[in-house]
Amino acid sequence: MPSQASTPRKEAAPVVLKVSGLRKSFGEREALRGVEFEVHRGELLAVVGPNGAGKTTMLGILAGIRPPDAGRVETPSGEVGWVPQQAALYRRLTVGENLRLFARLEKVEAPDAAVERMLEQTGLAERRDDQVAELSGGNQQRINIAIGLLADPAVLLLDEPSAGLDPGQRIRLWEFVAGLAKRGTTVIYSTHQIEEATHYGDRLLVLADGESLFDGSFEAMRQAAGASGEVTDPEADFVRFLEKQGH
Numbered sequence: 001m002p003s004q005a006s007t008p009r010k011e012a013a014p015v016v017l018k019v020s021g022l023r024k025s026f027g028e029r030e031a032l033r034g035v036e037f038e039v040h041r042g043e044l045l046a047v048v049g050p051n052g053a054g055k056t057t058m059l060g061i062l063a064g065i066r067p068p069d070a071g072r073v074e075t076p077s078g079e080v081g082w083v084p085q086q087a088a089l090y091r092r093l094t095v096g097e098n099l100r101l102f103a104r105l106e107k108v109e110a111p112d113a114a115v116e117r118m119l120e121q122t123g124l125a126e127r128r129d130d131q132v133a134e135l136s137g138g139n140q141q142r143i144n145i146a147i148g149l150l151a152d153p154a155v156l157l158l159d160e161p162s163a164g165l166d167p168g169q170r171i172r173l174w175e176f177v178a179g180l181a182k183r184g185t186t187v188i189y190s191t192h193q194i195e196e197a198t199h200y201g202d203r204l205l206v207l208a209d210g211e212s213l214f215d216g217s218f219e220a221m222r223q224a225a226g227a228s229g230e231v232t233d234p235e236a237d238f239v240r241f242l243e244k245q246g247h
């Protein structure tokens with residue numbers, strides 16, 4: 001008889017994305033040199049690594065917007081939604097107009113219904129007639145995410161979603177993202193801030209110099225770095241981990 005934990009383990013949920021042997025070069029520069037991992041339904045995976053580690057390159061490949069040189073991306077549950085770091089919103093158009101435009105561009109079935117669902121989910125229904133330019137950075141980021149969610153994807157990819165947000169906006173963003181994961185959307189996001197990755201993620205995937213160096217909990221990463229005791233400086237633990245791995 002199972003003796004533990006009433007909360008369902010996400011690792012027991014079905015795999016919704018599986019990556020193996022991913023490689024990508026830009027000329028001489030090897031941006032990805034063998035990336036492997038899988039994620040399960042409803043997981044919140046933080047891809048963490050220094051600038052230039054290959055995070056954006058990897059997410060772009062997972063999103064299907066550029067092909068890898070080698071390797072496989074399997075998405076048995078279908079759709080993957082993509083939220084780039086730079087939102088491509090039309091600032092002079094309203095929130096509702098932007099969502100409708102992207103719904104049409106992405107050939108979403110029943111675009112009007114999808115737009116209503118997005119306005120509801122993002123809590124922006126009351127701002128539907130406001131110009132995007134008038135919204136705060138946090139609310140603009142919500143629209144950016146709403147566009148990624150238009151096709152109701154099983155997996156949502158967010159590239160440094162909190163960059164440029166103030167602390168209050170960040171907290172609201174992460175509450176929103178956690179709510180998505182709770183409802184069963186798998187979320188993969190990148191960040192170069194280890195603190196953020198430890199707070200808002202079930203699991204870390206550490207990417208450095210194009211390689212996936214580690215996949216697991218923050219605690220397990222600290223142990224691999226030889227750190228013990230209370231966590232006082234996650235950033236320092238992370239740097240120690242990278243150094244120990246030769247990065």
Ligand SMILES: Nc1ncnc2c1ncn2[C@@H]1O[C@H](COP(=O)(O)OP(=O)(O)O)[C@@H](O)[C@H]1O
Pocket residue numbers: 026029030031049050051052053054055056057058
């Ligand atoms: N379109 C591109 N052309 C040439 N080099 C690129 C291109 N995109 C990324 N790179 C290089 O690939 C490496 C990984 O970049 P990137 O994926 O943007 O890293 P990150 O998102 O982790 O900061 C970097 O060295 C970067 O300069």
Ligand SMILES: [Mg+2]
Pocket residue numbers: 055056057159
């Ligand atoms: Mg990047």
